[in-house]
Amino acid sequence: MSERKALFDDWAATYDATLKDTAGFPFEGHERVLAEVVGKAGVGIEATVLDVGTGTGALAARLAVLDCRVLGVDLSEKMLARARQKVPAADFRQLDLLGDWGDLETCRFDAVVSAYVLHEFDVPSKVDILTRFAKLLEPGGRVVVGDISFETALARDAARQRWREVWDEGEYYWVAEHAVPALHSVGLSVHYHQLSFCAGVYVLQPQ
Ligand SMILES: C[S@@+](CC[C@H](N)C(=O)[O-])C[C@H]1O[C@@H](n2cnc3c(N)ncnc32)[C@H](O)[C@@H]1O
Structure with missing residues (x-):
């Protein structure tokens, strides 16, 4: 088991409790980030949405309320077990962003969303991953990422x-x-919005 997977498996049981008090670094503005990611995804009933690094399903739950068809993916089986309990209407599967995405590469979504995940990766890896997300979009779709971020x-x-x-x-x-x-530089249009001193939301579309 990778060190990273073990870390998130260990965090799964207490992750939601961590987010009860989000004042200060690193989670200040967390609720607003999630709301903004869902809002900027611009999706409604029956829209297909991929939630990458879904964790315990915080974004997936908000999208399920809108009657979207959600697929949540995550490295951690233990995070996914909690997400399945929290959001029975969504589908979830284990996936390592740094590994083989398998048949996910052939799927298409109206939106790809992700919260508090991509800060794990350096800029070239972020660009590579986001380019791959953009290829999963239906025409007119968006990638929306909320994360720990500074202007x-x-x-x-x-x-x-x-x-x-x-x-x-x-x-x-x-x-x-x-x-x-x-x-x-890789052909993505980007709009960035700072939401708290340490969090912001990126909205991306192929140019
Ligand atoms: C801080 S949590 C965020 C969870 C959720 N999106 C939220 O906003 O509450 C980061 C999540 O990213 C997942 N993650 C980290 N590295 C990953 C990778 N290489 N592939 C897929 N998921 C990964 C972790 O397992 C964890 O569930």
Whole structure:
């Protein structure tokens, strides 16, 4: 079992409790991020939505309320077990974003959404993964990503200093001024919206 999978399996039982108090870094604005991701996905009844890194199903639950047809994927079986309990109307399957996506590559969705996952990956990996997400879209569809993110490197560095006790140097928190041009360069249009001091939402479409 990979170290990363073990980490998220261990977190699954307490993950929802972690989000009861989201003041400060890294989860400040978490609820607003989830609401904005769902809103910007622009989906309604019967829309097909892929929720990547679904965890315990926080986004999947909001999308199921809208009567979307949701497929949630995640590395962690234990996170998925909780998501299945929370959102019986959705489908869930185990998938490592860094591995083989199997027949998912041939599926098409009206929207691909993801919250608090892609900060695990450096900018080239983010760009690669988001390019692959964009290929899964039906015409007119969108990729919407909410995550730990800063408008500028300056803002990121100020937060790193202020929150050094909980800052994880092994993660790649988004910096919009770096990510947006990198995503443009592979043919994705990007709109970025900062929602709290440490969180923002990216809306992407093929150009
Ligand atoms: C912080 S949780 C976010 C869960 C949920 N999206 C939310 O907003 O509450 C990150 C999730 O990403 C998943 N994850 C991390 N690395 C992954 C990978 N390589 N492939 C698929 N999922 C991954 C973890 O298992 C975990 O459930």
